Amino acid sequence: MEIDPFIFRLSIFILSIFVGYYVVWSVTPSLHTPLMSVTNAISSVIIVGAIIAALSGSDGVVFSSSSIYGFLAIILAAVNIFGGFLVTQRMLAMYKKKKKDK
Amino acid sequence: MSANLSAILYLVSGVLFILALRGLSSPETSRQGNLFGIIGMVIAVTVTFLSVGNFSSGFIYVLIFLAVGGSLGAFIAYRIPMTAMPELVAGFHSLVGLAAVFVAISAFINPSAFNLGTPGNIKLASLIEMAIGAAVGAITFSGSVIAFLKLQGIMSGAPITFKGQHLLNALLLILIVILTIYLCSTQSSNLFWILIAISFLIGFLIIIPIGGADMPVVISMLNSYSGWAAAGIGFTLENTALIITGALVGSSGAILSYIMCKGMNRSFFNVILGGFGATDQTSGSQNKEQRPVKSGNADDAAFLMKNASSVIIVPGYGMAVAQAQHALREMVDTLKKNDIKVSYAIHPVAGRMPGHMNVLLAEANVPYDEVFELEEINNDFANADVAFVIGANDVTNPVAKTDPQSPIYGMPVLDVEKCKSVLFVKRSLSPGYAGIDNDLFYKENTLMLFADAKKMTEDITKNL
Numbered sequence: 001m002e003i004d005p006f007i008f009r010l011s012i013f014i015l016s017i018f019v020g021y022y023v024v025w026s027v028t029p030s031l032h033t034p035l036m037s038v039t040n041a042i043s044s045v046i047i048v049g050a051i052i053a054a055l056s057g058s059d060g061v062v063f064s065s066s067s068i069y070g071f072l073a074i075i076l077a078a079v080n081i082f083g084g085f086l087v088t089q090r091m092l093a094m095y096k097k098k099k100k101d102k
Numbered sequence: 103m104s105a106n107l108s109a110i111l112y113l114v115s116g117v118l119f120i121l122a123l124r125g126l127s128s129p130e131t132s133r134q135g136n137l138f139g140i141i142g143m144v145i146a147v148t149v150t151f152l153s154v155g156n157f158s159s160g161f162i163y164v165l166i167f168l169a170v171g172g173s174l175g176a177f178i179a180y181r182i183p184m185t186a187m188p189e190l191v192a193g194f195h196s197l198v199g200l201a202a203v204f205v206a207i208s209a210f211i212n213p214s215a216f217n218l219g220t221p222g223n224i225k226l227a228s229l230i231e232m233a234i235g236a237a238v239g240a241i242t243f244s245g246s247v248i249a250f251l252k253l254q255g256i257m258s259g260a261p262i263t264f265k266g267q268h269l270l271n272a273l274l275l276i277l278i279v280i281l282t283i284y285l286c287s288t289q290s291s292n293l294f295w296i297l298i299a300i301s302f303l304i305g306f307l308i309i310i311p312i313g314g315a316d317m318p319v320v321i322s323m324l325n326s327y328s329g330w331a332a333a334g335i336g337f338t339l340e341n342t343a344l345i346i347t348g349a350l351v352g353s354s355g356a357i358l359s360y361i362m363c364k365g366m367n368r369s370f371f372n373v374i375l376g377g378f379g380a381t382d383q384t385s386g387s388q389n390k391e392q393r394p395v396k397s398g399n400a401d402d403a404a405f406l407m408k409n410a411s412s413v414i415i416v417p418g419y420g421m422a423v424a425q426a427q428h429a430l431r432e433m434v435d436t437l438k439k440n441d442i443k444v445s446y447a448i449h450p451v452a453g454r455m456p457g458h459m460n461v462l463l464a465e466a467n468v469p470y471d472e473v474f475e476l477e478e479i480n481n482d483f484a485n486a487d488v489a490f491v492i493g494a495n496d497v498t499n500p501v502a503k504t505d506p507q508s509p510i511y512g513m514p515v516l517d518v519e520k521c522k523s524v525l526f527v528k529r530s531l532s533p534g535y536a537g538i539d540n541d542l543f544y545k546e547n548t549l550m551l552f553a554d555a556k557k558m559t560e561d562i563t564k565n566l
Contacts, residue, residue, distance in 0.1 A: 032457030056215030066212030078171025
């Protein structure tokens, strides 16, 4: 009997939860705010679905009832991707070590 | 692009996202980690364009919308003050949630674009995944909007509770399950819309009873939800990058919520089921007699600190409100010039989100190796000369260790009272969020400095 591809995706999902568990516990508490903003940015990879939805219209019809939702989702996700990564970068740039020469 | 190749590239971007989080284990590697995250995102988006392979006029519009959203995001990211970070993160969560809802709606209307069947005849598994993604996304959206309004102060931070609230939430959740089952058997679009509407309502109802200082838990929880919503959509789209990311973000938010709850010694359900202020309190804080406090001015504080050899600073949400972090750093610089050892003690739930204080101190150019977590520094209070409490309250209350009747009993607190002297900057003697008196105010070695945190800090610097 063949295995349903869903099972493979479920396996990836479960294993990723464990990877996430161990990786996040190793994050230093002082970087918990950047952690939230970067997880925010990467969860916007949902833009993948938004792009597929936006390009689903048939030839000549760019804005159909389903692709409109795709376009809206692209805007939302894009705000998050750019905003999330940039604000994380801005925060991380501020974390500095003590100057040795003092 | 072949389906296998794109699947492998999606996997690559998933791995890059894991490395992005891994980088955050130390500030040195964190910037590189962020870069990995960006590369992962670029790969995922590029692969999607190539595998859809539709470069007609629609593609141009996609790029335009992408640019509009992107520049808006970039603008916000550069302009936002660091003190507003909790609001920003809550706002961003709501966007992820809403995007998940929109993608689910689009997939429901036009399933053939996603290889999920035809309208009215969608594959059963996909329909369930879609419903879960949409419901969790909707809850994330409305919950985050409420959290945003509360943090921004547009909506009162006080818990809003009413009779039968929990019963109503439970009934609505059961209703969602029933609707999903019906949706699967009838494929009716009306049911799908009702499902989404009820989920919006639940998100709203879940967050309104939670009070302001419990926001660290709420934000982490919504972070987790946004991840599960993404994962749900990932299953619908059969996309590995989305599934991996969803799982990562979901567990990340869950761990942060756990850490925050532990920092308050409260169970997750206790936080979710309503704030401190709303529950009937039997502790007899009302019938306590007026106790004497010692209060001083900037001059007294400067004198105490000048004669100290080590000072520990305990910042809290009040420092963020007063924007006092820069003034604080200037004061510390002056102290250091006088050869006084200074370190910072951060309680896990100080501020309105995990790591809030650390970011503010980093913004004020405080080196991160002078900033310590509760467990690292708690033993040092006994050897320090002065503790300077600025904007923190409940997290320093010794009652948590001594009075089993107190609502915060058992909560880990900073042992500030063990210092030779304590300087407590506060506007008035009013109790903190937990609604209880802080015993620390009345200790003999405590000197209260009644003033705005920023102004007081500046005045002390002048007097040093």
